[in-house]
Amino acid sequence: MLNFQYNLKELIETLEEHGETDEFIRDTFRFNLLADENFGVEEVLFDAHISRESKLKFLSETITSHIGSSFNAFLEQLIQNDDIVFYQLIISKFLNLLEKEKDCLFVELTSAEPLNRANLDRIKHTLEHLTRNSLYLYNSTSKKVVGGFLIKIGERVLDLTLQNDLEKLKFKLKAS
């Protein structure tokens, strides 16, 4: 369905045309989470020494079922062109471009369980106030988050999880 050679504007236009932008962005965050939580995603896909066929097989067996068709096609094309190792750079540029196009920020909110609409609205409103920017808030879930939530705005991370408190406690214990 997608036909692009990292013409990110064309990719955005195509996604908009098919109304798949939201799903694509959600998949980028989901993929980041999968890569973060599952051993093998980064080790196999981002290793330049592993063959395309192995990467494609790994993609179809491990990741395809968790992401939409557009994002899957995007990843397949990166693998076919041996550019999957530049995934982070490409996706970062894509999100930056999309943020400029839509004049908004894409914020990933990771929690243990999906937050209810009221809480999401409160968080979105607060973040819009803090960043002075309109934003899209994507709520993803991760078994690594025990309590609270984690907010990622581009390169910035705001850790409001219980793990963060425990880590602080650990440092205090070590320091004492």
Added chain:
Amino acid sequence: MFTFEPGVGIWSVLSFLLVFFFLQHFVYPPMRKILDERRKTIEFSLEESQKNRIEAKKLFDQAEDQLKGVRQDAQQILSDAQRRGKELENEHQARAMEEYRTIRNEKQKELAQMEKDFLDSVENHVAALVLQACQKILSVDLTPDQKEQIIQKRIKELENLKAI
């Protein structure tokens, strides 16, 4: 009996005078000349000998001085060599001591670092175990209400932020 005959006496005196004259004029001068030459040769030889003796004495003195100098030089060289040897020995000893101290300090530092690493590792391991245990307890034991309370608390913390 002894008798004096004037004729014999006159002839004897004349013969003596004749022989004396002959010797005085024809024998003694060449003999004197030969003797003078011989004397001069001997005197010259004696002078030469004296000169040679003085020269030899001078050379001997010089040689003796030189020998003395050589002995002094040799003694100096020997002293220098001994002093240098002592200095080298001291230097080597000092260097060996320095190396020993450096190695000992390095090993002490390594040991201290290893001890610190070990303690850090144990501390980290214990802290990680405590953390894991806390996380497991929290993930299992938190009720939906507690989870919601935590979320509300975090949202309030977020709302209280001035900037991010």
